[in-house]
Amino acid sequence: MTTKRNVALVATGVAIVAGAAFASAAPANGERRAAEIFRGMASKLTQSKTVQVDAERQMDPVLARQTGMPERASLDVAVMRPDLMRVRTVAANDVRVLLADGQKVTVLDEKMNLYASVPLSGSIDDVSDALEKRFGFAPPLGELLSNDPQRSIGERTRSMAYGGETTIDGKRHHRLLLKGERADAELTVSAEEQLPKLMVVTFKDTPGSPKLRFTFSGWRLGAPMERSDFAFDPPKGARQVEMVPVEALEPPSASQEPAATPPARQGNSGKPERRGR
Amino acid sequence: MITTKGKRRKLLALLLAVAEPCAAAGITGVAVLLSSTVAAAQTAWGVSRRTARRTSRRTVGRQEAIYHGGAAYPYIYSLPLGYRTVVVGGTTYYEAEGERYEAKIVEGQTVYVQVP
Numbered sequence: 251m252t253t254k255r256n257v258a259l260v261a262t263g264v265a266i267v268a269g270a271a272f273a274s275a276a277p278a279n280g281e282r283r284a285a286e287i288f289r290g291m292a293s294k295l296t297q298s299k300t301v302q303v304d305a306e307r308q309m310d311p312v313l314a315r316q317t318g319m320p321e322r323a324s325l326d327v328a329v330m331r332p333d334l335m336r337v338r339t340v341a342a343n344d345v346r347v348l349l350a351d352g353q354k355v356t357v358l359d360e361k362m363n364l365y366a367s368v369p370l371s372g373s374i375d376d377v378s379d380a381l382e383k384r385f386g387f388a389p390p391l392g393e394l395l396s397n398d399p400q401r402s403i404g405e406r407t408r409s410m411a412y413g414g415e416t417t418i419d420g421k422r423h424h425r426l427l428l429k430g431e432r433a434d435a436e437l438t439v440s441a442e443e444q445l446p447k448l449m450v451v452t453f454k455d456t457p458g459s460p461k462l463r464f465t466f467s468g469w470r471l472g473a474p475m476e477r478s479d480f481a482f483d484p485p486k487g488a489r490q491v492e493m494v495p496v497e498a499l500e501p502p503s504a505s506q507e508p509a510a511t512p513p514a515r516q517g518n519s520g521k522p523e524r525r526g527r
Numbered sequence: 528m529i530t531t532k533g534k535r536r537k538l539l540a541l542l543l544a545v546a547e548p549c550a551a552a553g554i555t556g557v558a559v560l561l562s563s564t565v566a567a568a569q570t571a572w573g574v575s576r577r578t579a580r581r582t583s584r585r586t587v588g589r590q591e592a593i594y595h596g597g598a599a600y601p602y603i604y605s606l607p608l609g610y611r612t613v614v615v616g617g618t619t620y621y622e623a624e625g626e627r628y629e630a631k632i633v634e635g636q637t638v639y640v641q642v643p
Binding site: 295317346348357359362385387490491492493494496500501502511512 | 542591597598628630631634635640643
């Protein structure tokens with residue numbers, strides 16, 4: 251169903267673009283310019299075997315409440331193509347690490363010293379898709395840093411336009427305006443470096459149209475990295491917990507049993523036992 | 528009778544037929560934009576979908592919970608103040624306010640599921 255919808259969206263995009271290309275030069279030029287800038291950015295990112303970037307993430311309170319995520323966080327992202335990714339997210343009172351080592355994905359909660367690992371192999375793109383589908387979340391900035399951002403991002407976009415130039419820290423930047431089904435985004439790309447500087451996403455399907463903002467800094471393309479940099483070594487005393495599949499978050503139908511392990515108090519019999527209060 | 532689906536297929540075929548020669552002739556845009564329309568990053572879309580799911584749950588008045596065997600096990604995102612950690616049978620639990628919780632990862636976040 252999703253694939254069909256994506257195909258339909260792509261087809262719609264072709265119709266719009268094809269029509270514009272022949273009917274009116276001005277809109278086509280704007281879209282074309284935006285596409286060229288994005289393509290240049292994507293090409294620069296994907297041509298580098300390793301990518302590192304720091305990002306500041308800020309979201310409006312309503313989003314933080316709805317997602318259970320902190321309003322402000324600092325992200326340290328490292329990618330080694332095609333299959334390795336590490337994201338360390340530091341927020342007030344919370345440090346989280348996500349590691350994809352090509353064979354499994356691990357989420358580590360440093361503060362609580364617990365982690366969950368699930369076997370997921372393949373490229374960053376495969377792992378992002380599988381995580382989203384099976385566990386209901388995706389690596390931060392996973393699509394932007396994927397091996398094929400044009401595919402992974404393009405699938406979810408209805409249209410794109412060029413929003414003009416802006417100056418940040420005395421440097422020229424391009425503004426790309428993106429429209430999606432549930433959210434719109436403005437991506438600001440450095441004219442000189444061809445790398446993202448800002449991204450502001452507006453969730454138009456949520457009351458109040460809250461925003462999510464990323465500010466990027468310290469891009470490091472081609473920095474030396476080893477596969478071992480992405481290996482997970484549990485910290486001393488860390489406890490392994492379950493990563494709950496997304497189907498266990500909805501009430502099951504009569505014929506469907508969720509895959510999650512129910513929480514159970516351990517007793518001598520190994521069965522859940524009611525404890526006196 | 529031509530169905531809507533059939534019309535869509537014909538339109539797509541026509542557009543692709545137009546797009547390919549345009550690209551071959553160096554006319555910028557059509558083929559390029561086929562594959563380069565953009566959106567935001569994964570997090571943004573991930574947040575969007577997660578928000579939609581949770582809004583849906585709240586709209587129908589359900590507490591966030593893990594479901595198993597027809598039973599719902601509610602969870603919270605942070606432990607009550609003054610919780611203590613206990614290990615029983617090799618499993619770590621957290622106790623607070625007369626309740627016992629077990630940690631799990633739900634949608635990338637640490638949650639604490641109330642143990643019956």
